[in-house]
Amino acid sequence: AQSVTQPDIHITVSEGASLELRCNYSYGATPYLFWYVQSPGQGLQLLLKYFSGDTLVQGIKGFEAEFKRSQSSFNLRKPSVHWSDAAEYFCAVVTGTASKLTFGTGTRLQVTL
């Protein structure tokens, strides 16, 4: 069965610093990969997605992610974090013909001023 691992439960960065959130997946073929962000009490907002093609994908709010097949990873990056980026970030995969998203456990980002 497919699985998603986000090894960092909680990350704290200073405003203006760079950010990298890690995501590893387990699946035999290339999955469809997503990053979502959730603010407290809210739903999930799509940041970016990878289906195929260029392995570096750009998303909203200045985020980008790189798909590395050899490492089964899809890490999320941002060169300069803003205080408003504080939220919980989820990596997710979809495989095959089902719409079932399998999520990682999430990484809570705290931004210090």
Next chain:
Amino acid sequence: KAGVTQTPRYLIKTRGQQVTLSCSPISGHRSVSWYQQTPGQGLQFLFEYFSETQRNKGNFPGRFSGRQFSNSRSEMNVSTLELGDSALYLCASSFKQGGDTQYFGPGTRLTVL
């Protein structure tokens, strides 16, 4: 284009009662999926509906059920509520099944007393 809407946003019920949650997908989207989010279990897939038919189901008891109408709106029902059913219930819609982007609603916060 309006996003995914969910009603109600908050619900308080007591054990043994039943509850119905509603989801209106983005216009033109035909696939609706439901997820349960709890602090202990994270985000878990409940089921997916496409063209009024349940296409996939997660590992939840039969107390959890759903349906989809001809206009793609969906409802989920939980009967004989238990304390452990307290959660944020999220609905997501996509244009088609499988590897397509899912857009989430704000969720319904269910509290079971």
